[in-house]
Amino acid sequence: GESVGLHLPTLSVQEGDNSIINCAYSNSASDYFIWYKQESGKGPQFIIDIRSNMDKRQGQRVTVLLNKTVKHLSLQIAATQPGDSAVYFCAEKVAGGYQKVTFGTGTKLQVIP
Amino acid sequence: EAGVTQFPSHSVIEKGQTVTLRCDPISGHDNLYWYRRVMGKEIKFLLHFVKESKQDESGMPNNRFLAERTGGTYSTLKVQPAELEDSGVYFCASSHNTEDILHFGNGTRLTVT
Numbered sequence: 149g150e151s152v153g154l155h156l157p158t159l160s161v162q163e164g165d166n167s168i169i170n171c172a173y174s175n176s177a178s179d180y181f182i183w184y185k186q187e188s189g190k191g192p193q194f195i196i197d198i199r200s201n202m203d204k205r206q207g208q209r210v211t212v213l214l215n216k217t218v219k220h221l222s223l224q225i226a227a228t229q230p231g232d233s234a235v236y237f238c239a240e241k242v243a244g245g246y247q248k249v250t251f252g253t254g255t256k257l258q259v260i261p
Numbered sequence: 262e263a264g265v266t267q268f269p270s271h272s273v274i275e276k277g278q279t280v281t282l283r284c285d286p287i288s289g290h291d292n293l294y295w296y297r298r299v300m301g302k303e304i305k306f307l308l309h310f311v312k313e314s315k316q317d318e319s320g321m322p323n324n325r326f327l328a329e330r331t332g333g334t335y336s337t338l339k340v341q342p343a344e345l346e347d348s349g350v351y352f353c354a355s356s357h358n359t360e361d362i363l364h365f366g367n368g369t370r371l372t373v374t
Contacts, residue, residue, distance in 0.1 A: 191354070192363075
């Protein structure tokens with residue numbers, strides 16, 4: 149798995165509880181936001197996205213909230229399961245053209261059985 | 262459909278040696294991206310190809326890194342000569358167009374000793 153030279157923020161959650169992972173983004177021009185999940189030994193996997201004209205979007209067991217005023221993004225996972233254990237990255241992008249996706253530092257989610 | 266594949270999955274080389282990483286994007290994806298995660302920090306953008314052309318190489322750290330995508334299919338990333346600080350996980354991602362989500366490979370873990 150990944151070795152962590154710099155300790156990631158870690159969130160420990162009991163199985164069955166809800167998880168909330170927070171992210172502050174930096175570019176006020178960003179208008180497209182994505183959450184990725186990275187499991188050990190794998191690449192980042194898309195979870196959910198949201199555009200800046202929305203403040204909430206729901207998927208299966210996941211909800212993303214966007215607060216543009218304070219440049220804050222959160223990912224809520226309902227009824228957290230052991231398979232949710234991973235590192236979660238928020239990412240931002242300026243929509244349109246060839247703008248790159250910029251990732252945040254990541255938060256490690258540990259689910260306690 | 263087959264996902265993004267990267268080769269090798271692991272590489273251990275000595276400082277001063279050369280390493281070439283390969284990425285095969287999803288078939289038909291014109292956009293190919295290289296990212297890397299060093300010392301467990303955030304995932305940082307390296308460069309973006311559109312077909313065989315370099316659209317954005319602003320993230321390439323220095324001239325020891327050379328990326329190519331001849332023919333607009335697979336891509337290689339060569340590091341020559343490798344330095345200790347190049348150790349990390351190198352991810353490749355592809356997308357059909359720039360508004361699509363990124364599909365990541367499982368990465369190549371590079372260790373320079």
